[in-house]
Amino acid sequence: MPIGLEPAHATVTELLSALRSREVAARELVALFLERIDRLDEELGSYVEVTAERAHAAAATADDRAATGGALPALHGVPVAIKDLNLWEGVRTTMGTRSLADWVAPTDDTIVRKLLDAGAVPLGKTSVPEFGTIGHTDTALHGRCATPWDLTRNAGGSSGGAGAALAAGLCAVAQGSDGGGSIRIPAAVNGLVGLKPARDRVSSGPLFGELSFGLSTGGALTRSVADAALLLDVIAGYATGDPGMAPPPPRPFLEEVGAPVGRLRIGLDRQAPFSPDGLHPSVAAAMDRTAALLEELGHEVEEVTLPIDASISDQLRTLWAANLASQPVDQSMFEPVNDWLAEVGHQRSAAQAAGAQFAIQLVARRVVAATAHLDAVVQPVVTAPSRSNGHYAGWEGEAVFADQTAWVGLTPLANLTGQPSISLPLHHDPEHGPVGVQFLGRPWDEAGLLRLAAQLEDATPWRRVPPGFG
Known part of the structure; x- marks a missing residue:
């Protein structure tokens, strides 16, 4: 398997080159990743279901297709992990809750079907917090x-299993979703690229549709910006019944990688309005380093304070609570944070939920207007290093939610406004490991974010392998 970099930590584009030239077979890659999962995942806990039989069958199909010499699909033979919040027909889908411990998905989510149709080889389902509510898996x-x-610390969430699996070399790309930072948070703490697409860019259908008031979207965690662009090309697009449709890009997103960037005007937002301790020194250092790097690249950087007050946290809580309260499952089995949130949802009225959505729309309009003169805004992803495993043992649900609100800071802002946002692993702290920062883009301008992200990747290569997982 003579790929230049260890295949388990190669990018999707590197693996595709080897697969298409038949330097490596899809069967070989599947065997490699399944062996690593079997050997390494017990101490991580990134997978909740490993679908070895399906993976071997999909790899065999990919190799047979390559042998014919015809055109190959965009993700031909690439091993992918599927998030356990997403439906994959015939596979157990628990969403991290005891109330769905044995539920088998009756259909594929649109995003999963697009990955499979593009030739990806699925390895299994990755771990999530219950219903993806918090950023701690x-x-x-x-x-x-x-x-x-750091095996004593959590992988973040809600795409925590996705982030851990990809960082550890247990898949080549990890599908995720983001309703309040759930792609960007695990990307930040695991040293990965995490792109939250713009609202309506990726379909949420077909079975559940939009249950999160427009806050959530599908996406992926990747090792490189090019991989993020390629995956977005694969999963983007309207599907029948979607509540909205993003404007189509003028060209494939992958073509933005390496395209001229020009001199940009970029805001630097250091706010941590919900954290009594402000930003941890490692996060503050990451922001400083990013600002300096942007200026070195010729961009104009200005400090900004976005028009947000603490009340937005309560409005978000109302919508998330309404979502939890509406889940058609045995809610007596909920874990503390969701038990508390569901109770909040049952207590609040439909008028309060509508009012919260209206208030969020007003905030979104103010934020977009206040940043209209900027090409992007740099923000922390989380305010401190990842919480330790077991951190919330014995905590009441309301206290867990309050602590998570302080930790994730303004990361849910992009979910409110619908803007694209990308977390990049631009800083590595000697004590605390990867520290990502995020870039909030213009509405529907993933293309601009990808051009800037690729420039930063060229200037500061970030690919690292965790000790013990090479």
Whole structure:
């Protein structure tokens, strides 16, 4: 398997080159990743279901297709992990909750079907917090998910298993979703690229549709910006019944990688309005380093304070609570934070939920207007290093939610406004490991974010392998 870099930590574009030239077979890659999962994942807890039989069958199909010499699909033979919040027909989909411990998905989510149709080889389902509510992956059903950078700390969430698996070399790309930072948070703490697409760019259908008031979107965690662009090309697009449709890009997103960037005007937002301790020194250092790098590249950087007040946290809580309260499952089995949130949802009225959505729309308009003169805004992803595994043991649900609100800071802002946002692993702290920062883009301008992100990747290569997972 003579790929230049160890295949387990190669990018999708590198693996595709080897697969298409038949330097490596899809069967070989699947065998490699399944062996690594079997050997390494017990201490991580990134997978909740490994679908070895399906993976071997999909790899065989990919190799047979390559042998014919015809055109190959965009993700031909690439091993991918599927998030356990997403439906994959015939596969157990627990969403991290005991109330769905044995539920088998009756259909594919649109995003999953697009990955499969593009030739990806699925390895299994990755761990999530219960219903993806918080940014800390530790459930009564599946246990905790650690970051491979420090097994005593959590991989974040809600795409925590996705982030841990990709960082540890247990897949080549990890599908995720983001309703309040759930792609960007695990990307930041695991040293990965995490792109939250713009609202309506990626379909949420077909079975559940839009249950999160426009806050959530599908996406992926990747090792490189080019991989993020390629995956967006694969998963983007309208599907019948979607509540909205993003404007189509003028050209494939992958073509933006390496395209001229020009001199940009970039805001630097250091706010941590919900954290009594402000930014941890490692996060503050990451912001300083990013600002300096942007200026070195010729961009104009200005400090900004976005028009947000603490009340927005309560409005978000109302919508998330309404979502939890509407789940058609045995809610008596909920874990503390969701038990509390569901109770809040049952207590608040439909008028309050509508009012919260209206208030959020007003905030979104103010933020977009206040940043209209900027090409992007740099923000922290989280305010401090990842919480330790077991951090919330014995906590009341309301206290867990308050602590998470302080930790994730303004990361849900992009979900409110619908703007694209990308987390990049631009800083590595000697004590605390990867520290990502995020870039909030113009509405529907993933293209601009990808051009800037690729420039930063060229200037500061970030690919690192966690010790013990090479």
